[in-house]
Amino acid sequence: MSDPRPIDELSKLEAAQELAKLARIIADHDKRYYLEDSPTISDGEYDALRRRNDAIEQRFPTLIHKDSPNKRVGTAPRSGFRKVRHAVPMLSLANAFKQEDVQDFYDRICRFLSLKDGAGLTIVAEPKIDGLSANLRYEQGQLVLAATRGDGREGEDITANIMTLDDVPKDLGADAPAVVEVRGEVYMRGDDFAAMNRRLIEDGKPEFANPRNAAAGSLRQLDPKITAERPLRFFAYSHGALEGLALDSHMALLDQLRAWGFSVNELTQACQSVDEMIAVYEAIQDQRATLGYDIDGVVYKVDDYGFQERLGFVARAPRWAIAHKFPAERAVTRLNEITVQVGRTGAITPVANLEPITVGGVVVSRATLHNEDEIKRKDIRPGDWVVIQRAGDVIPQVVEVQLDKRSGDPAPFDFPRLCPVCDSPVERPPGEAVARCSGGLICKAQRVERLKHFVSRDALDIDGFGDKNVEAFAELGWLDSPVDVFQLHHHADELRSMEGWGATSVDKLMAAIETARRAPLNRLIFGLGIRQVGQASARLLARYYTDFDTWSVAMRKLADCDAGVEAELLNIDSFGQAVVVELQRFFANDGNAAVVAELGALMEVEAVEAPADTGSPFTAKTVVFTGTLESMSRPEAKAWAERLGAKVSNSVSKKTNFVVIGGDAGSKATKARDLGVPILSEQEFRDMAERKLKTSANASNETSTNEEPGKAAPDTETSA
Ligand code: IVH
Numbered sequence: 001m002s003d004p005r006p007i008d009e010l011s012k013l014e015a016a017q018e019l020a021k022l023a024r025i026i027a028d029h030d031k032r033y034y035l036e037d038s039p040t041i042s043d044g045e046y047d048a049l050r051r052r053n054d055a056i057e058q059r060f061p062t063l064i065h066k067d068s069p070n071k072r073v074g075t076a077p078r079s080g081f082r083k084v085r086h087a088v089p090m091l092s093l094a095n096a097f098k099q100e101d102v103q104d105f106y107d108r109i110c111r112f113l114s115l116k117d118g119a120g121l122t123i124v125a126e127p128k129i130d131g132l133s134a135n136l137r138y139e140q141g142q143l144v145l146a147a148t149r150g151d152g153r154e155g156e157d158i159t160a161n162i163m164t165l166d167d168v169p170k171d172l173g174a175d176a177p178a179v180v181e182v183r184g185e186v187y188m189r190g191d192d193f194a195a196m197n198r199r200l201i202e203d204g205k206p207e208f209a210n211p212r213n214a215a216a217g218s219l220r221q222l223d224p225k226i227t228a229e230r231p232l233r234f235f236a237y238s239h240g241a242l243e244g245l246a247l248d249s250h251m252a253l254l255d256q257l258r259a260w261g262f263s264v265n266e267l268t269q270a271c272q273s274v275d276e277m278i279a280v281y282e283a284i285q286d287q288r289a290t291l292g293y294d295i296d297g298v299v300y301k302v303d304d305y306g307f308q309e310r311l312g313f314v315a316r317a318p319r320w321a322i323a324h325k326f327p328a329e330r331a332v333t334r335l336n337e338i339t340v341q342v343g344r345t346g347a348i349t350p351v352a353n354l355e356p357i358t359v360g361g362v363v364v365s366r367a368t369l370h371n372e373d374e375i376k377r378k379d380i381r382p383g384d385w386v387v388i389q390r391a392g393d394v395i396p397q398v399v400e401v402q403l404d405k406r407s408g409d410p411a412p413f414d415f416p417r418l419c420p421v422c423d424s425p426v427e428r429p430p431g432e433a434v435a436r437c438s439g440g441l442i443c444k445a446q447r448v449e450r451l452k453h454f455v456s457r458d459a460l461d462i463d464g465f466g467d468k469n470v471e472a473f474a475e476l477g478w479l480d481s482p483v484d485v486f487q488l489h490h491h492a493d494e495l496r497s498m499e500g501w502g503a504t505s506v507d508k509l510m511a512a513i514e515t516a517r518r519a520p521l522n523r524l525i526f527g528l529g530i531r532q533v534g535q536a537s538a539r540l541l542a543r544y545y546t547d548f549d550t551w552s553v554a555m556r557k558l559a560d561c562d563a564g565v566e567a568e569l570l571n572i573d574s575f576g577q578a579v580v581v582e583l584q585r586f587f588a589n590d591g592n593a594a595v596v597a598e599l600g601a602l603m604e605v606e607a608v609e610a611p612a613d614t615g616s617p618f619t620a621k622t623v624v625f626t627g628t629l630e631s632m633s634r635p636e637a638k639a640w641a642e643r644l645g646a647k648v649s650n651s652v653s654k655k656t657n658f659v660v661i662g663g664d665a666g667s668k669a670t671k672a673r674d675l676g677v678p679i680l681s682e683q684e685f686r687d688m689a690e691r692k693l694k695t696s697a698n699a700s701n702e703t704s705t706n707e708e709p710g711k712a713a714p715d716t717e718t719s720a
Helices: 012-035 043-059 099-113 190-202 211-219 224-229 250-260 274-290 305-311 372-378 444-455 467-475 488-496 503-516 521-527 535-545 548-559 563-571 577-588 590-602 634-643 667-675 682-695 700-707
Strands: 083-085 094-096 123-129 132-139 142-148 154-156 179-188 232-243 269-271 295-302 321-325 329-342 347-359 362-368 385-390 397-401 435-437 622-626 647-649 658-661 679-681
Touching (some): 012 043, 094 099, 123 250, 190 211, 269 274, 347 372, 535 548, 548 590, 667 679
Parallel strands (some): 094 321, 658 679
16 A cells, blocks of 8 residues: 655655655545544554654655644544645736726836836736636646645645546656646536536436536545546646746747647737737627636736746736636616624625526625615615626625616615614714624624634634534534634534534534644734734734734734834835724734733644745845836835845834935935935845845745735725
């Protein structure tokens, strides 16, 4: 079962492959032994597998995977698929909805690269396929690993399933580079989808709502034999890790992908101007209905890899690409009732309860009405016929009322003045659109919503802890504050005896909670649900303070209005007064501060890694740019500094490490001189940066994506 080869002779690649295999095999045996009570090997054989795993890990400590049998807590894997960390993160795309957004995208790139009127800039336009993205890793030409996108950093191992797809080559041939990761979209054609649904219905099985769901459901089959029967296809459009092959443009990549036998979308076209981009968008939109597969927009990508590299990334999306979405799909239905929902920060959102209707392949029965003013402005009343729209994954919205269909004179909606859950007064500060329950944590809805957020995928990511369970445990009185999540094991026995909860699912949940005990600091911070502190800000905070203790000491000081911490925070690029105010407000509340302290004691919060580029003269240094730069635009200079691990700030203080001065520098330069802060000319900055960027040239793409440099997208509160 395990490779008998001496461990000393294993190459790193072989070791990685064997560890992955062992992790899978051991997890399977664990499951059989612990959960199904039907082991298929002897204890001795099992121990031998574990020993071999440990010995390989000892020799190659850098290959120790999160799913290592030694890291997995308890016995239950979090799902049937092994988790794999992407060598290069899989990012998402920013969206453009209007022509102006496309023009802005183009202008931004020209400014960043200092290109006059787009001279020398080619943009490739291609359909945005509505499926699921996958990363296919080839080593020495052989397909060795396929993974879903997951959260962008970590996906699930779907190798066996991808192997069943006809249009995925398994062998790229003799000239293949040492490593290439091909990225693209797994999708299902409309006719194949219809035929498959017919078969499912004949077999008395539930059908899928749309091709995308069908593709997702088919790809996530634990048994690859089932996937093999499903008509899945793959369009290749991008790459991840790449070693041993130099490519200089996206078009060159697409040619190479075709040569290797991948399907590359035929509608892909190079454009030299915004007008051409829009023309391709319109042409593709015209063909949308007859393509035979679903697309939801057009993706524009800067063709030149040198430009792409310079442009880099902002938060989770590249600066060099954007998705131009097709207009949302609309439908008309009846609004039966308006209810309100209380979010985790008390925001009261009105919700339209609709006569269910299919929009773009999905049945919609609820839509957001945003806020009180929106209802008034659109004059939406219960019983009205309304136009609703749904675009991508966003929550369906009520666009307008069809007044000609209104019968009688229905009463306008009375926005509640008391919270429907806790009866506390609803407050709406002047000038704000959002009404909030003033009950704070007295309000059960707020507590429950906060808990849902705490365990959610982007926060502590506790599998098996869905919204329904949070509600049920809160109802039972087991769960009131995030701290209780880590005390839930006291109720495990009781839970096992409850209807709908087998030993298996309880064990799985407990194991997932144990894993979450070691969450990284940024996830914990995000999970607290502090207003204004979204994922990007949480990551910046975690990276700045590194570990839980340093961070929590600073936050306690902030609660006491410590000016030093306040200045420190404002110096983090993109942090404005609003974030600082909310952090202060949160920690000034004794209840919140106590929860955080208790979490610190109950968890082993993982410190956040320092930026990869530790060797740079700018690592963890605060840099201020002032004056007009000659050789590069301000955004590009800033992105360079951030790629080298610097924090870019707007104001000069004693804590500033470098001020980079361009032409006509004013008061900031004077202040730097007064404070004795080191000053660099533009050329000096370039020389220092170039020296460093050159030495890490090959890794730069990876470094920048891993570290997600750039301005944090302003975090808006997403109310539940
Ligand atoms: S490029 C860094 N090209 O859209 C850019 N994505 O919203 C990587 N998608 O997760 C993506 N068609 O699943 C790219 N032609 C295309 C695409 C495409 C569909 C999906 C992909 C990605 C999502 C981003």
